[in-house]
Amino acid sequence: MVDEVILLDYWPSLFGVRTRIALEEKNIKFDYIEQDLCNKSALLLEMNPVHKKIPVLIHNGKPVCESLIQVEFIDETWPKANPLLPSDPYQRAQARFWGNFIDKMLPGLGKLMWGANGQEQEEGKKEFVEMLKTVESELGDRTYFGGETFGYVDIALIGFYGWFDAFEKYGNFSIEAECPKIIAWAKRCVKRDSVAKSLPDSEKVTELVPELKKKKRVE
Amino acid sequence: MGKENEKVVLLDFWASPYAMRTKIALREKGVEFETQQEDLWNKSELLLKSNPVHKKVPVLIHGGKPVSESLIQVQYIDETWTDAASFLPSDPQARANARFWADFAEKTISFEGGRKIWGNNKGEEQEKGKKEFLDSLKVLEAELGDKPYFGGETFDYVDIALVPFYSWFYSLEKCGDFSVEAECPKIVAWGKRCVERDSVAASLPESEKVYQQVLKLRQIFGVE
Numbered sequence: 001m002v003d004e005v006i007l008l009d010y011w012p013s014l015f016g017v018r019t020r021i022a023l024e025e026k027n028i029k030f031d032y033i034e035q036d037l038c039n040k041s042a043l044l045l046e047m048n049p050v051h052k053k054i055p056v057l058i059h060n061g062k063p064v065c066e067s068l069i070q071v072e073f074i075d076e077t078w079p080k081a082n083p084l085l086p087s088d089p090y091q092r093a094q095a096r097f098w099g100n101f102i103d104k105m106l107p108g109l110g111k112l113m114w115g116a117n118g119q120e121q122e123e124g125k126k127e128f129v130e131m132l133k134t135v136e137s138e139l140g141d142r143t144y145f146g147g148e149t150f151g152y153v154d155i156a157l158i159g160f161y162g163w164f165d166a167f168e169k170y171g172n173f174s175i176e177a178e179c180p181k182i183i184a185w186a187k188r189c190v191k192r193d194s195v196a197k198s199l200p201d202s203e204k205v206t207e208l209v210p211e212l213k214k215k216k217r218v219e
Numbered sequence: 220m221g222k223e224n225e226k227v228v229l230l231d232f233w234a235s236p237y238a239m240r241t242k243i244a245l246r247e248k249g250v251e252f253e254t255q256q257e258d259l260w261n262k263s264e265l266l267l268k269s270n271p272v273h274k275k276v277p278v279l280i281h282g283g284k285p286v287s288e289s290l291i292q293v294q295y296i297d298e299t300w301t302d303a304a305s306f307l308p309s310d311p312q313a314r315a316n317a318r319f320w321a322d323f324a325e326k327t328i329s330f331e332g333g334r335k336i337w338g339n340n341k342g343e344e345q346e347k348g349k350k351e352f353l354d355s356l357k358v359l360e361a362e363l364g365d366k367p368y369f370g371g372e373t374f375d376y377v378d379i380a381l382v383p384f385y386s387w388f389y390s391l392e393k394c395g396d397f398s399v400e401a402e403c404p405k406i407v408a409w410g411k412r413c414v415e416r417d418s419v420a421a422s423l424p425e426s427e428k429v430y431q432q433v434l435k436l437r438q439i440f441g442v443e
Contacts, residue, residue: 050323050358064315066322076311089298093286100288101272134272 005030006058008044010037012200012208014159015067016055021155022074024194025082038215068099071155084151098138098145099156105131109163112171113209114216125171129178136179143188150192154185158195161186165202166209223300225282227252230266232259234432236330236383237289238277239422243379244293246418248300290321293379306376320362320369321380327355328384337394337433338440349395353402360403367412374416378409382419385410389426390433 005023007030009016023030035044035054047056047063057064057073064073075084085092108131111124135157139145145153164175164186176183189195227245231238231254245252257266257276269278269285278285279292286295297306307314332355335348359381363369369377388399388410400407413419437443 050319059312062312064312065319069315069318069322072318073311073315076314089295090281090284090286092298093291093295096291096294097286097288100291 003028004058004060007032008035008041008047008054008056008058009033010035010054012162012205013054014163017159017162017198017200018067018155019055019057019070019074020198021158021194022071022084024197025084025150025155026074026078027081028074028078068103068152068156071152075152083149084155086146086151095146095152098135098153101131102135102153102156102160105135105160109160109167112167114213121171125173128167128171129173132175132179132182136182139181139185141181144185150189154189158186158189158199161190162199162202162205166206169206170209222282223250223302228280229254230257230263230269230276230278230280231255232257232276233424234429235276236387237275239383239386240289240379241277241279241292241296242422243382243418244296244306246421247306247374247379248296248303250296250300290325290380293376297376304373306370306379308370308375317370317376320359320377323355324359324377324381328352328359328381333384333387333391336391337437338442340442341396345395349397352391353397353399356399356403356406360406363405363409365405368409374413378413382410382413383423385413386423386426386429387433390430393430394433394437 005028007016007019007023009020009032011034020032033041033043035041037054040052044054044056045052047058048054048065051065053065055067055070057070059073059077064070071084085095105128108124108127111120112128113121113124115121115124142148144150145157164183168175190199227250229238229241229245229252231242233256242252242254255263255265257263259276262274265280266276266278267274269280270287273287275287277289277292278287279295280286281295281299286292293306307317332348332352336345336352339345339348366372368374369381388407391397392399414423
């Protein structure tokens with residue numbers, strides 16, 4: 001049976017990037033369908049009725065929602081090529097812990113980018129930098145979070161890199177100055193085909209921000 | 220395999236719904252474990268060392284190595300003690316679905332969510348908290364449907380994720396002046412079914428005891 005794989009996604013989404021990378025790492029052919037988040041398609045609403053969000057991975061007609069759950073699903077469905085999670089339960093628990101921690105950076109980033117005032121934005125920046133430093137000390141001097149193997153935690157974080165230019169511009173700070181090892185790690189990751197193909201163009205993301213800010217004020 | 224026989228210690232707090240998940244999982248698998256009760260206002264050295272990032276309970280320490288975050292602990296327990304039945308189905312699509320619903324429960328039915336109800340006096344904030352709680356519980360109830368458990372015939376990962384909060388329903392009802400059973404009868408029926416299981420009965424405190432704890436918290440946070 002030939003697998004039919006569809007990804008409902010939105011090009012700048014740092015969550016969508018995770019799923020794209022996981023599929024590319026496994027060499028899975030998929031149909032990418034760009035979604036208009038202001039005018040959600042019937043397919044998106046049918047496939048993710050609970051959250052109505054992207055990314056949605058549709059495998060042989062059945063949906064899988066939530067990016068990190070999609071990454072595990074991809075790893076379990078196509079187990080042979082490039083394992084994304086370690087096989088040892090303890091190492092898997094550590095990987096899941098850091099994936100979970102990375103997701104906890106989002107509220108701070110939300111404040112930084114979409115905060116109502118300067119104070120909220122500063123708070124958000126502080127939270128984000130503190131958490132990124134914690135992630136950086138976890139990385140240490142390793143090539144990837146998984147050691148020599150690119151995997152789950154790298155995939156969880158690298159999507160943020162497409163937004164670093166935007167964070168720096170709007171937050172008025174340098175991520176490299178705060179977390180040089182993270183930048184070095186990111187540059188290593190973008191050399192991988194799967195990442196290069198999947199990350200959005202940083203300039204285009206930054207250009208999109210004023211439009212997104214306007215929409216958020218309306219919501 | 221030697222790994223399963225190594226010592227298991229759980230850094231615990233009896234009223235924590237998160238710690239209850241881990242205790243239920245360990246008991247479902249028949250794992251011997253010790254608990255160390257933590258004073259959350261005066262955290263032990265061991266807790267701070269074992270969970271330096273979040274400094275929270277529960278922490279599962281197996282053979283000296285710590286695992287943090289309750290749902291991650293439940294998955295770790297499932298993957299380490301493989302003789303007993305798995306909490307997750309074997310099909311990847313069904314597994315993803317179970318993870319989705321556990322994640323939904325995690326995001327919507329929480330200590331902080333409950334606090335909006337018990338941590339406020341009657342008024343707008345409390346009403347908002349009640350609405351959020353009940354809206355989410357109704358979505359979960361629709362997913363449960365007429366099944367005995369979220370796992371179908373099998374008590375599984377999603378059941379483990381949600382059932383600890385059953386012990387907090389009474390406190391929310393008393394503080395919020397509403398009835399969970401009136402709003403979500405299937406959830407309450409499911410909760411009663413779950414507490415018939417030894418693992419759940421042993422891990423959930425009595426609702427009245429939780430309520431006494433909530434009253435203490437209300438005093439500490441200056442609510443009354």
